[in-house]
Amino acid sequence: MLVVRRVTSVPVGTPRRVTILDVAARAKVHPATVSRALTRPEKVAPATRVRVERAVEQLGFVPNRAARVMKTGRTGNIAVIVPDITNPYFGSMVRAVERTARESELQVLLADTGEHPREEVKVARALAHDVDGFVVMSPRRLHRELEALGSMPAVFVQRPVRGHASVLLRSAPAVHEALIHLATLGHRDLVFLGGPTSSWAAGERRAAVRKTSGPVGMQVRMIDTPAPTFEAAFDAVPRVLDSGTTALMAFNDQMALGVIAGLARLGVSVPGDISVIGFDDVPMAAMVAPPLTTIRLPTDEAGVAAVELFQGEGTPTTELFGTFVPRESTGKVTKRRASAGANGARPPSGGGRG
Amino acid sequence: MLVVRRVTSVPVGTPRRVTILDVAARAKVHPATVSRALTRPEKVAPATRVRVERAVEQLGFVPNRAARVMKTGRTGNIAVIVPDITNPYFGSMVRAVERTARESELQVLLADTGEHPREEVKVARALAHDVDGFVVMSPRRLHRELEALGSMPAVFVQRPVRGHASVLLRSAPAVHEALIHLATLGHRDLVFLGGPTSSWAAGERRAAVRKTSGPVGMQVRMIDTPAPTFEAAFDAVPRVLDSGTTALMAFNDQMALGVIAGLARLGVSVPGDISVIGFDDVPMAAMVAPPLTTIRLPTDEAGVAAVELFQGEGTPTTELFGTFVPRESTGKVTKRRASAGANGARPPSGGGRG
DNA sequence: ATGAAAGCGCTAACAA
DNA sequence: TTGTTAGCGCTTTCAT
Numbered sequence: 048m049l050v051v052r053r054v055t056s057v058p059v060g061t062p063r064r065v066t067i068l069d070v071a072a073r074a075k076v077h078p079a080t081v082s083r084a085l086t087r088p089e090k091v092a093p094a095t096r097v098r099v100e101r102a103v104e105q106l107g108f109v110p111n112r113a114a115r116v117m118k119t120g121r122t123g124n125i126a127v128i129v130p131d132i133t134n135p136y137f138g139s140m141v142r143a144v145e146r147t148a149r150e151s152e153l154q155v156l157l158a159d160t161g162e163h164p165r166e167e168v169k170v171a172r173a174l175a176h177d178v179d180g181f182v183v184m185s186p187r188r189l190h191r192e193l194e195a196l197g198s199m200p201a202v203f204v205q206r207p208v209r210g211h212a213s214v215l216l217r218s219a220p221a222v223h224e225a226l227i228h229l230a231t232l233g234h235r236d237l238v239f240l241g242g243p244t245s246s247w248a249a250g251e252r253r254a255a256v257r258k259t260s261g262p263v264g265m266q267v268r269m270i271d272t273p274a275p276t277f278e279a280a281f282d283a284v285p286r287v288l289d290s291g292t293t294a295l296m297a298f299n300d301q302m303a304l305g306v307i308a309g310l311a312r313l314g315v316s317v318p319g320d321i322s323v324i325g326f327d328d329v330p331m332a333a334m335v336a337p338p339l340t341t342i343r344l345p346t347d348e349a350g351v352a353a354v355e356l357f358q359g360e361g362t363p364t365t366e367l368f369g370t371f372v373p374r375e376s377t378g379k380v381t382k383r384r385a386s387a388g389a390n391g392a393r394p395p396s397g398g399g400r401g
Numbered sequence: 402m403l404v405v406r407r408v409t410s411v412p413v414g415t416p417r418r419v420t421i422l423d424v425a426a427r428a429k430v431h432p433a434t435v436s437r438a439l440t441r442p443e444k445v446a447p448a449t450r451v452r453v454e455r456a457v458e459q460l461g462f463v464p465n466r467a468a469r470v471m472k473t474g475r476t477g478n479i480a481v482i483v484p485d486i487t488n489p490y491f492g493s494m495v496r497a498v499e500r501t502a503r504e505s506e507l508q509v510l511l512a513d514t515g516e517h518p519r520e521e522v523k524v525a526r527a528l529a530h531d532v533d534g535f536v537v538m539s540p541r542r543l544h545r546e547l548e549a550l551g552s553m554p555a556v557f558v559q560r561p562v563r564g565h566a567s568v569l570l571r572s573a574p575a576v577h578e579a580l581i582h583l584a585t586l587g588h589r590d591l592v593f594l595g596g597p598t599s600s601w602a603a604g605e606r607r608a609a610v611r612k613t614s615g616p617v618g619m620q621v622r623m624i625d626t627p628a629p630t631f632e633a634a635f636d637a638v639p640r641v642l643d644s645g646t647t648a649l650m651a652f653n654d655q656m657a658l659g660v661i662a663g664l665a666r667l668g669v670s671v672p673g674d675i676s677v678i679g680f681d682d683v684p685m686a687a688m689v690a691p692p693l694t695t696i697r698l699p700t701d702e703a704g705v706a707a708v709e710l711f712q713g714e715g716t717p718t719t720e721l722f723g724t725f726v727p728r729e730s731t732g733k734v735t736k737r738r739a740s741a742g743a744n745g746a747r748p749p750s751g752g753g754r755g
Numbered sequence: 756a757t758g759a760a761a762g763c764g765c766t767a768a769c770a771a
Numbered sequence: 772t773t774g775t776t777a778g779c780g781c782t783t784t785c786a787t
Contacts (some may be wrong), residue, residue, distance in 0.1 A: 057584070063528075064766085066764055067765065067766095074774075077774050077775080078764090078765080078774095079762060079766075079774065079776095080773060081765095082765065082766055083766085084592075086766080090772080091773085092772060092773085093772075095772080105603075107531050110764085111530070112467075112531050112778070113467045113468075113470035113471050113765090114763075114764035114766085114779090115764080115766075116467035117471060117763090117764080118766045118778085118782095119765085119766070120779085122467070131496075132492045132496050133489050133492040134492075135487050135488075138487040138488075138492050141513075141514070142487055145486075145512065146513070146515075149524075149527075154528070154531065155511050155512075156478075156508050156509065156510060157481075157495070157510075157511040158499065158503075158509075159495075159499050161500075170503075173503075175461050176418075176466065179697055198763090228499075237767075238631050255490065256569075277684075277687075277688045290757075299772080301688065304688045307690065308688060308692075311690050330631075331685045333631075334658045334659065335658065335690070336661065336662060336665050337661075337689065338662075362766040382607075391774075397544070418779085420779095420780055421780065421781065428759090429760045430757075431759080432758095432781080433758065433759080433781095434757060434758075435784080436781065436782055436783085437783095440782080445756075445757085449756080449757085464780085465779085465780050465781070467780080467781090467784085468763090468779075468781040469781060469782075470763090470781095471779090471780080471781070471782090471784075472762085472781050472782045473763095473782070473783095474763090501786080503766095557784085749778095
């Protein structure tokens with residue numbers, strides 16, 4: 048004999064996901080109407096819309112993104128390609144992008160290239176089919192191999208790219224301020240410790256320094272390093288000392304810290320003997336001793352702008368400007384140093400704070 | 402008259418994406434066979450498989466993820482929920498997750514909660530339908546509101562959660578080493594400057610310190626701060642000085658730097674007067690002056706382990722161990738300080754390097 | 756080992 | 772304003 052039991056509990060296993068059909072049934076309308084009510088509410092009678100909304104609410108309906116993608120081709124995803132998410136400078140841009148994207152119900156697919164230019168192209172290819180477009184930060188190569196993006200729109204941060212939107216962080220005005228600051232403190236020489244030559248930002252900063260130095264009456268010397276890192280800057284310290292300069296500007300804060308560490312090791316004090324300026328204003332810059340004079344770049348705004356450009360708002364290229372942040376790694380020229388030229392190890396002189 | 406021109410160039414506009422049908426046609430097999438050749442090659446005759454593979458190659462076919470999702474329910478996406486991507490500690494975990502995921506053709510959807518516990522739940526809900534599972538870093542709330550994850554698998558980093566996989570970074574052995582290091586330098590007192598009470602990691606570190614201090618013959622005092630930040634630590638400095646301690650361990654490197662900065666402001670030198678130990682070993686820890694003695698947590702391994710657990714490899718909970726990294730922010734107890742007790746401003750004593 | 760056929764959930768033409 | 776219909780591209784029984 049066959050026994051039929053009434054099942055009182057919900058069936059086990061993953062419950063079938065509620066679809067637009069369930070909503071339609073409950074709201075007593077056609078599925079297509081539900082779809083309309085959700086995507087173009089204005090094309091539906093107010094009363095109907097309310098019924099649909101209520102049904103959606105009650106059933107906890109969430110549209111199936113995959114199905115939507117199949118029909119529309121739009122994924123609701125945005126790929127963010129970043130050289131190094133470990134760097135707080137990029138971290139804060141990514142954070143801003145993600146927040147802004149979320150407000151538009153866009154999801155962020157993250158790809159970190161580990162500073163390897165080739166990876167940019169690879170990950171772009173891998174992601175191209177699953178996103179509506181790209182935000183590419185400080186591209187080193189992708190801007191030349193655009194076909195990797197497929198037909199997707201892209202916003203480039205820290206590099207202008209023909210035919211694409213971009214967000215540029217400009218430093219000229221802030222650099223101008225910084226050099227005046229140094230000049231006021233009596234400095235007449237400046238070393239710029241450069242970043243990677245393939246980086247647009249490095250070029251922009253270098254150019255800003257060059258352009259500004261003349262009018263301010265300052266002699267500039269460029270010193271290159273193999274990489275924009277703490278270590279490379281640390282190692283470049285002997286060359287810095289040889290130059291006899293009293294002031295130095297580094298491509299980024301990490302490098303500024305590398306210089307300071309290298310100088311400290313040789314008994315040269317900052318800002319007592321040499322003034323140092325960084326770039327970016329990463330959070331750590333305010334936390335070290337001496338707190339780092341630097342040029343802050345508006346990374347949050349850059350992230351927001353990138354998403355807005357992505358959505359077609361705003362101008363096709365957005366320029367944002369850095370601001371000069373004087374702290375304690377810059378100070379007056381001391382006679383000793385100004386007249387010293389090259390310089391060897393020497394006992395610390397107090398560090399200029401207290 | 403109708404003129405028909407031969408079109409030699411590719412049609413303009415977005416070319417239709419190549420589908421499995423195109424591949425099938427080219428390989429002269431049924432579309433279903435193509436699908437099989439791609440997903441379960443062993444179920445297809447070698448010769449056929451080769452033909453299919455060649456066609457795929459020639460046409461540059463990439464399977465449509467959305468279509469696949471519709472059939473299988475698997476998205477190939479993994480959500481990573483992180484409190485603050487700006488913190489290099491999380492940054493490096495995320496980097497490791499992303500890399501490891503990519504090797505398995507998983508894509509990473511990033512969500513940053515900005516340290517707001519509620520956001521964890523919100524973003525989990527928002528993402529649940531579009532991912533195969535979650536990696537949640539240092540959860541503050543989501544571990545209690547698991548229903549937000551839907552039926553997805555999840556790996557929790559820095560918190561054990563019943564029924565879920567987790568990756569735990571344990572510090573006890575490293576803390577033991579650190580305290581022995583301090584004891585050897587003559588320290589008999591230690592302040593632990595705590596992190597957020599709702600953080601599992603903070604509890605674990607506190608417990609490790611408590612447990613180890615006795616056997617090492619060290620007196621421990623806990624000082625709490627409102628947040629695990631540089632600023633909070635900076636502000637806690639007077640309390641630290643009141644305690645009369647000669648050594649301090651902070652919940653993380655940022656806090657350690659905050660303490661050092663606060664001490665410097667009052668003319669107290671590190672490690673001359675007080676030894677300071679951090680936690681995490683963020684890159685910056687090695688770059689400051691004095692370089693920070695700290696406990697390194699294997700964030701990269703944690704990220705890799707998280708993805709492996711996610712894929713069902715490895716044990717359901719993975720424990721990884723921190724290592725003690727002595728640098729220059731710890732030093733011998735000076736008699737002056739050891740007998741001083743509470744302490745006011747005083748001129749710097751040289752900083753202990755050079 | 757391969758082919759045939761159905762359908763995942765949604766949206767956009769088009770019809771009424 | 773709402774309903775009808777078709778189909779996006781793929782995988783997966785089932786049949787051959």
